[in-house]
Amino acid sequence: xxxxxxTLAKRAGAKVQTIRYYEQLGLMPVADRTTGGQxxxxxxxxxRLSFIRHARAxxxxxxxxxxxxxxxxHPLADCTAADSIAxxxxxxxxxxxxxxxxxxxxxxxxxxxxDGTITAHCRVIETLANHDxxxxxxxxxxx
Amino acid sequence: xxxxxxTLAKRAGAKVQTIRYYEQLGLMPVADRTTGGQxxxxxxxxxRLSFIRHARAxxxxxxxxxxxxxxxxHPLADCTAADSIAxxxxxxxxxxxxxxxxxxxxxxxxxxxxDGTITAHCRVIETLANHDxxxxxxxxxxx
DNA sequence: CTTGAACCTACAGCCACTGTAGAGATTAAG
DNA sequence: CTTAATCTCTACAGTGGCTGTAGGTTCAAG
Numbered sequence: 001x002x003x004x005x006x007t008l009a010k011r012a013g014a015k016v017q018t019i020r021y022y023e024q025l026g027l028m029p030v031a032d033r034t035t036g037g038q039x040x041x042x043x044x045x046x047x048r049l050s051f052i053r054h055a056r057a058x059x060x061x062x063x064x065x066x067x068x069x070x071x072x073x074h075p076l077a078d079c080t081a082a083d084s085i086a087x088x089x090x091x092x093x094x095x096x097x098x099x100x101x102x103x104x105x106x107x108x109x110x111x112x113x114x115d116g117t118i119t120a121h122c123r124v125i126e127t128l129a130n131h132d133x134x135x136x137x138x139x140x141x142x143x
Numbered sequence: 144x145x146x147x148x149x150t151l152a153k154r155a156g157a158k159v160q161t162i163r164y165y166e167q168l169g170l171m172p173v174a175d176r177t178t179g180g181q182x183x184x185x186x187x188x189x190x191r192l193s194f195i196r197h198a199r200a201x202x203x204x205x206x207x208x209x210x211x212x213x214x215x216x217h218p219l220a221d222c223t224a225a226d227s228i229a230x231x232x233x234x235x236x237x238x239x240x241x242x243x244x245x246x247x248x249x250x251x252x253x254x255x256x257x258d259g260t261i262t263a264h265c266r267v268i269e270t271l272a273n274h275d276x277x278x279x280x281x282x283x284x285x286x
Numbered sequence: 287c288t289t290g291a292a293c294c295t296a297c298a299g300c301c302a303c304t305g306t307a308g309a310g311a312t313t314a315a316g
Numbered sequence: 317c318t319t320a321a322t323c324t325c326t327a328c329a330g331t332g333g334c335t336g337t338a339g340g341t342t343c344a345a346g
Contacts (some may be wrong), residue, residue: 004312006323014322016207017304025302036311038324047272055271058246062302073269079265083254086267090250095245100236102202113225122223125215126200129190147343149292159293160335179342181293205333 003041005031019049027052027066059087095137146184153258155192162192170209176264203232 009016022028028049031039051072055065064085071082112125153158165171171191174182192263194215196209207228253267 004323005325015304017300020326021303034311036324038311051272056302058271059247068268068271071265072272079268082265082267086250086254090247090254091241093247093250096249097240100240100243104233104236104240107236111229111233124229125211125222127166128201129212129215130195139201147292158335161333163295177342179293181342199333243338 003043003046005039008041008045008049011046013053014049022049022052025062025066027062027069058089060085064089087088090102144183144185146186146189148184150191151184151188154189155205156196157192165192165195170205170212191229202236203228203231207232 005012005016006018008014010021019028023030028045031041031045034040048069051069052065055068056062060068067085068082071079106127110127112123148159148162151157152162162171166173171188174184174188177183191212192210198211199205203211210228211225214222217229217274249270253270255266
């Protein structure tokens with residue numbers, strides 16, 4: 001009931017600005033204020049922000065998190081929705097891992113073949129210049 | 144010498160706007176224009192844009208690509224710089240793969256344990272609400 | 287010569303924050 | 317009680333890497 005925004009930030013592992021940003025998006029509740037206008041939070045807010053940060057660390061988007069928060073706010077609802085969000089996300093993660101692995105192979109080949117002398121013979125530059133030298137076809141845009 | 148921006152886009156796998164964006168950033172040269180003011184490119188531009196798109200597909204940042212382009216523009220230079228960019232990137236990729244793998248494990252556990260009935264028993268929500276249930280400590284922010 | 291596709295500029299929007307400026311609030315020490 | 321240090325406030329701009337839109341112009345085929 002008496003937690004400042006800075007303390008909340010530390011306890012849940014977020015930045016102060018991020019909390020205000022979440023409030024703006026409606027992910028965090030509009031906080032009570034002191035007479036001086038500063039936000040004060042309770043333990044519930046710590047839990048909610050931790051939930052959000054944990055989900056973000058797992059790579060869920062804020063929109064996915066919004067849905068997950070709605071579901072956890074209504075504990076009697078069917079959890080099929082939460083499950084399918086998690087499953088879809090798992091699939092996306094698997095795809096990303098596959099892309100990154102093929103990327104790792106290509107980068108490893110690039111680096112191993114660089115003879116360390118002049119750019120004209122540099123495998124790194126050469127590979128980038130000529131896509132045909134690249135065996136892995138799996139990579140779309142990997143972020 | 145007579146390639147329109149749309150043709151260039153198709154041939155190198157980019158969008159028209161992206162080419163103009165690259166020109167703005169100085170990654171693509173300022174193109175010659177027709178009397179009517181439209182950009183015309185040559186084969187050299189196709190190569191350069193392909194280089195950029197390939198490097199982007201491999202996850203290099205535009206700033207890294209700027210350096211790689213400078214290096215390939217001056218083929219007599221020492222290629223140590225290109226090599227170290229590629230090595231650093233490879234390390235980053237390995238780290239990302241490790242994080243995603245621990246994430247995959249956590250998501251898999253979440254999904255496997257969901258009993259499909261009500262949110263109160265839902266492993267997905269529960270895991271997100273309680274970071275202590277989470278075994279993988281490796282995940283920072285994964286994008 | 288007409289038509290329709292492609293092109294032009296300029297700017298706003300996306301995501302998920304992060305950083306800044308300048309002002310006011312709170313708190314601990316003296 | 318005063319002062320100083322730290323926090324917090326709002327509002328807005330910037331990040332990266334594009335993508336989309338509006339409103340107009342140019343080009344190439346028929």
